[in-house]
Amino acid sequence: LQDEVIRSAFGESSALVASAQSIMRDNGCHKPSSPSLAIEDNLMVANCSYKANTAWGKEVGWRYGSTVEDVMTGLKVHSLGWHSIYYPPEQPAFIGCAPRNVLDSLVQNKRWGTGLLEIPMSRLCPLL
Structure with missing residues (x-):
């Protein structure tokens, strides 16, 4: 069993x-x-x-259903009592892609801004 x-x-x-x-x-x-x-x-x-x-x-x-799932996952993990550390590996593990032009940059920043507005509305909000 x-x-x-x-x-x-x-x-x-x-x-x-x-x-x-x-x-x-x-x-x-x-x-x-x-x-x-x-x-x-x-x-x-x-x-x-x-x-x-x-x-x-x-x-x-991960906490899916958000444009800022990494932030929401972090808030969830910390609300459960876990602690985070910064651990820089010798060789970079993840190398992302930067926006290629101004329009792509604006779209990405809009997504992040909209996603970050979810945090105060979430039950995981650290301010509540």
Whole structure:
């Protein structure tokens, strides 16, 4: 039964399930048996559909439905008592694309401005 509960919460990744079981038993993180299995599991978990129909997707994943989902996710995580740190990797992990012209820049800034207006209206607003 415990395995079924963990799979319904964390999905079908054997590595993620094994790691969750290990942590729940206070044994620390589970180490994958081989690098190729670790890569397979990472690709499975990184898939956009991985979190569908799991508690992982509902409680841990990104807060979708907003143009500022990163901010809303951060507010949700902090409202649950988590703390953030700044960790700059040696090699940049994500390099975004800048708007190519003034019109694209205006459209992007409008999206961000509209999205940021959602924050005071949200139940996650830190001012309330």
